[in-house]
Amino acid sequence: MAITREEITSVLGPVDDELVAELMETGASAEELREAWGWLHNDEALMGAGRPLPGTRVGRLIEMLEPDEDEACTSFGPGPS
Numbered sequence: 001m002a003i004t005r006e007e008i009t010s011v012l013g014p015v016d017d018e019l020v021a022e023l024m025e026t027g028a029s030a031e032e033l034r035e036a037w038g039w040l041h042n043d044e045a046l047m048g049a050g051r052p053l054p055g056t057r058v059g060r061l062i063e064m065l066e067p068d069e070d071e072a073c074t075s076f077g078p079g080p081s
Contacts, residue, residue, distance in 0.1 A: 003030050011037055012065075022064060028057050036061035 005020050007030040023033065036058045 001029060002027050003033055008033065019064070023061070026057060026060060026064075028061055032058050033061055036065060040065055 003024060003026075005024070008015065008020050008023055011030065011033050028036075039058065040062050
């Protein structure tokens, strides 16, 4: 069963409508979204626990949820001098 808006916000918290639509279009389930979120935030722990690497759909969700490198660099850069 495809994921709902309520399931998305229960896993990710508040997100914009564009991301909700993109996630819903993947046809992923709530369990797949939870797995992607877990891999994104705890990959070493999951690998250490012997979990198999994420499948194609979960991998796509991870890509969608990862911050862009450009955003990460500007968000956490040094403040003004």
